[in-house]
Amino acid sequence: MPADFSFLAERSAMCFADSAKDARPLILVAPDALESKLASLPQAQAEFVRAQGFGAAAGSVALLPGASGVEGALLGLGDAQARERTRFTLSLAATALPEGAWQLQGDLTPDALHDAALGWLLAGYRFARYAPDAAPKARLVCPDGLDRARLEAMAAGEAFSRDLINTPASDMGPDELEAATRLLAKRHNAQVSTISGDDLLAQNFPMIHAVGRASPRTPRLIDLRWGESGPTLTLVGKGVCFDTGGLNLKPGASMGLMKKDMGGAATVLGLAHMIMQTGAKLRLRVLIPAVENSVSGDSFRPGDILTSRKGLSVEVNNTDAEGRLVLADALALADEESPDLLICMATLTGAARVALGPDLPPFYTDDDALATALSNAAQAAGDPLWRMPFWAPYEPKIEPGIADLDNAPSGGMAGSITAALFLRRFVTRTPRFAHFDIYGWQPAPAPARPKGGVGQGARAILTALPEVLL
Template identity: 55%
Template sequence: MSSATSLPIIFVEEGALAAANLSAAHRAWADANGFTGQRGRLLALPDPQGGLAGHLFGTGPVADRPPLVAAQAGAVIGPGQFHFQGASGDPTLAALGFRLGAYRFDRYRAGKPAPVLDLPAGADADEVDRLVSGAALARDLINTPANDLGPDALDQTIRSFAADRGMECRAIVGDDLLAAGFPMIHAVGRASAQAPRLLDLTWGNPDDPKVTLVGKGVTFDTGGLDIKPASGMLLMKKDMGGAANVLGLAHAIVSAKLRLRLRVLIPVVENAISGTSFRPSDVLTSRKGLTVEIGNTDAEGRLILADALALADEESPALLLDMATLTGAARVALGPELPPLYSTDDELARALMAAGTASDDPLWQMPLWSPYDAMMSSKVADVNNAGTGGFAGSVTAALFLRRFVDNAAAWVHLDIFGWAPEARLARSQGGTDQGIRAVYGVLKQRYPAA
């Protein structure tokens, strides 16, 4: 329902300007500006007094129109109140796209107010709100620098998140990790002035199918004693992107009241450098009992995930899914926009890719190629945490994690980037959500609300 003060955003398919039913003056204006419905182009329409009468928005050819094409309007339009007019497509996806495109991170500087959208007729307002809120939560957390989001602050954020949604929350902090059986989380985080910890959130009916999400929560990664170069640290505030995206996904699940028993495990550490840092060639004993030789202290994310995955696997969930900003090799293989997906269930992997395509949240299945397990062999321990030879780094990281999953009916690992180097469809430049809509779409199909 559009308000009396909102201005129209008129959707125009490529070459279909005549169908927009414009006034003669506006049609002449569009022609004079060469507007034909080019995808992503926004053209302001003047009123007779020289003010703003609305906008034309080009959606491009119907055949290759992205589901969230309206995001391109939300990203560039100025402040104001707007409503859709014309062939905007599926109303829920159109509203979702526009609002995702309108996201701004203004914590540290004043910005322009975001545009306000009157929900189009037929749109699912609750679905739009939960997916936008989940994405914004992930983006805000990733964009926040480590001086304001170290382990203590992320811990408090997660506790507040749980309390606001009626989730039970338990935290194991500092040396208590050793007593509770999480030696690798402790080893990675013990060098920091802020203690390592594991956050354990639960929600839902215990009798419903168990779905467990694990998110890598490295609030900053120096690389440890195998220290990164300065250029390699510039984006390391985003190394908790797995945790951020898992929280965004959990928000959507709880908001939709899906019929599942949800558990969220987030190991939270800072991979810092001090006299207590873990070292290359150290041998750590994992929660599962496997011994791990440290080939590289900068391959720390898989260590904390391994302990958390082992805990999750102990209760044999129907689905165990982890998200992590794990390897640069994933970006070499597939670039920043397309996260690799690894799974022990090919049917589930195909469903996730299909759901991602439908919601402009792409994923791409990569192989769990067992022969590459040999790249992580160790002469002194069960496994090395860093593959040799520099080949297939994303695959070997996934294979490392697979060693800690035995009982889950299905396991999925998403090696996300969590960052948009430049603005793209439905994602502003900076910290970004990846995998939330794809995974939520499959869970909604499999475990619909009552």
């Protein structure tokens, strides 16, 4: 039965108000300016605000009554510490305000204004495929000076990523991930080709085939291309649609979130939407090795030695370190074209979470200029990243002696770094390469980020592209 992707259609919640006409004022106020602001209001409104206990905490809202109902609202900015500790706090107003159009009033820096507008759009996301969940109906008038189309492209791309990650593996296997990619391609007049099943062996993708062959859901390599001129950008995303751990079976508690193990694929697809929707002048390629790491008599085994597309032999010391195997074949293919920029995104290691937590994904690159551009863009886009090193002294850890490489070095230390070093071995021709070890999941609700799937790094990459590529 064909997959139903009607839930991936863009929703009205992911856009701004169509017009400023009849928009009510949303007045920004800091705690230290609250009393002076109240003094400027009609007495009845000021008393009503005080009765609500409003103290201008970050993201808090106080409605202002008028003769015909609510005629405006105050929106708290919070103190400096609150603004530093929490992203997108002003987006809380999106769910607290009544239906209708709202227009910000008050002074914000350009970066803060961008965060407020983007956060409002992101707060409109709801995953309602399996149960109804009404999106907020308050709409923001896009503030002057901001690129509305670009902000909406960012929000729609993020919604696409979240939808893909949130969909359980029962409805998001390799076939469905390919269908979602084709849906995206059709929208943007891109081309998609796929190599699947035993054709992976015939066309020299042995590690993708080895990881996916145990599942009745056919493994494949999905290849999307878009754009006819400009510099070349290739995105590679890990598409492990469910990860049991293989014969090194995960315990149940560790398996519960493994529908998100295709978060790298979901994120590069969301980023691809942002790039294509904004009409970036480049040639884009997206490669997704899509597999399910299952258990059967045909499972690849601990101790197996696989020969990769690159020709490097890999000793399998843990079948639960499968992501780097499928990525290696995809990266080798990408590297054969030597694109101007090659980016890999994957929910790859628990070590990255131990080091930096769920909210701050590390990235790796040998290019200092690229690293600086990504770090600056992460700050500007409200999409945090942290550079980690390709630490050469750890290279011996991934060299087992019996083969060229070890997919799971013993000892358990520096796991994110050794995984990144493993992937770098498959990129030898491309001048600029970056690997992102993302989490792809929001463990608890936060402003503009409900609990569930989340894209990480995509907006930062999009923001950095003009400096590093265009």
